[in-house]
Amino acid sequence: MEEAVAVLDVGKTHAKLTLVARDGCLVATRVRSNLTLRDDGGTQFLDAAAIEVWLVASLRELVREARILAIVPVAHGAAAAFVKDDRLLVPVLDYETPVPERIASVYRDLRDPFMRTLSPKLPDGLNLGQQLFWQEENHPAVRSPDTRILLWPQYWAWRLSGIEASEVTSLGCHSDLWFPYEGGSSDLTRTRGWNRRLPPLRRASDVLGNIRKELAQSTGLSPDCKVLCGLHDSNASLVAARGLGDLVGPVFVVVSTGTWFVALQSGRTRPVQLDLERDTLANVDVDGVPTPSARFMGGREYEQIVGDGLGATATIADATQVVAQNIMARPSFISRSGRFPRGGGAVIGNTATHGERAAVASLYLALMTNVCLELIDADGPLLVEGRFAVDPVFVTALASLRSERVVFAWSVGDGIALGAARLFWPDLPIPRPRQVQPLPFGFGKYAENWSREAGS
Numbered sequence: 437m438e439e440a441v442a443v444l445d446v447g448k449t450h451a452k453l454t455l456v457a458r459d460g461c462l463v464a465t466r467v468r469s470n471l472t473l474r475d476d477g478g479t480q481f482l483d484a485a486a487i488e489v490w491l492v493a494s495l496r497e498l499v500r501e502a503r504i505l506a507i508v509p510v511a512h513g514a515a516a517a518f519v520k521d522d523r524l525l526v527p528v529l530d531y532e533t534p535v536p537e538r539i540a541s542v543y544r545d546l547r548d549p550f551m552r553t554l555s556p557k558l559p560d561g562l563n564l565g566q567q568l569f570w571q572e573e574n575h576p577a578v579r580s581p582d583t584r585i586l587l588w589p590q591y592w593a594w595r596l597s598g599i600e601a602s603e604v605t606s607l608g609c610h611s612d613l614w615f616p617y618e619g620g621s622s623d624l625t626r627t628r629g630w631n632r633r634l635p636p637l638r639r640a641s642d643v644l645g646n647i648r649k650e651l652a653q654s655t656g657l658s659p660d661c662k663v664l665c666g667l668h669d670s671n672a673s674l675v676a677a678r679g680l681g682d683l684v685g686p687v688f689v690v691v692s693t694g695t696w697f698v699a700l701q702s703g704r705t706r707p708v709q710l711d712l713e714r715d716t717l718a719n720v721d722v723d724g725v726p727t728p729s730a731r732f733m734g735g736r737e738y739e740q741i742v743g744d745g746l747g748a749t750a751t752i753a754d755a756t757q758v759v760a761q762n763i764m765a766r767p768s769f770i771s772r773s774g775r776f777p778r779g780g781g782a783v784i785g786n787t788a789t790h791g792e793r794a795a796v797a798s799l800y801l802a803l804m805t806n807v808c809l810e811l812i813d814a815d816g817p818l819l820v821e822g823r824f825a826v827d828p829v830f831v832t833a834l835a836s837l838r839s840e841r842v843v844f845a846w847s848v849g850d851g852i853a854l855g856a857a858r859l860f861w862p863d864l865p866i867p868r869p870r871q872v873q874p875l876p877f878g879f880g881k882y883a884e885n886w887s888r889e890a891g892s
Contacts, residue, residue, distance in 0.1 A: 439505050454853040499657055553616070641859040644664065662860070664859055677851070679866040697732055704816070806838065
């Protein structure tokens, strides 16, 4: 039986468990849709218990597919759990739940300046510090000094191994908890005492310990199966990209696509003027280095634009018709975040087919991604990975917009899983990306018209 690393990827929309073999092949995958829970007051929570039930059942199945040497947890940002006595004390907040104004107004005065945290004020619970503050106001018991705060990837590492840890990619993900250029806790974190309740900082690649004995028994995993500390999902894509010889030199950009489209600039040392009003920020990579970033909720916006046609695949012929008729989507369909936070998204013009509607959405994603890249003054070759790397209209339109740069599309199926597996196997072979050619027709006039509609 071949050896594999199991990557647990707890995303906002889906959770995935993927086996990655030593040769870089994806052996098997299990996926579940993540549902949001709501209490009587409408507050939204992540369903940690259901994810865990699914995880155990999936591990029980996948042990038949390969000998699992290690498990690497990966998860989205802006989520954390309060734990004590080996249990979750209160439900984990969903970052899309609206924060009451009485909480938000007090919290605004507690935050550190943007230029120190590089974490802009974001809507709802997208700043993790605001979530922690709200939980403490609602549940005074979580303020206890012996209560621990586990970031979302490390919550799953703890559930698997019983060992508590913190890790910098989640601490530095628009959390308000970290000073990226100083490499330490924010003043807010120290003032609130959260630094004393966050477990010791470990590297993403650190082995925390073996799988819990009871999990080994219930799943059939070897008792020697290792559990790594894990990391934030977009940063896993960056780890994978660093294993590609096509990206000559350390300076390149990764665009990770899924529910969120996140552009991460790797390797550049000169400073970037980030715009806190336009969802630009600095993430922090696995080495603790600030990584200029910009993002928008592209996957969600795509779904809203396509509507009933979801599932249709746009072709270059569809895009040709759409551009010729100047049919476009005006931003934004998700308000209060991204490059155009005031909302007002609409489709201008009428499409004849689901394919044309999908082309409108794909062109929109390319135009929005290009704006994100401009906001961080993107430098070096560009690698697109994730769900939309196989969208022919999106990647070719982006290549047209970034004609001065080399653009690659990485159709590996799961750059996050490969990056996470590289933490255990640093020399893991990474499939090469393909270079993307621009659209075979003029796109400049359409892009200019879109910019005017967008108000940019």
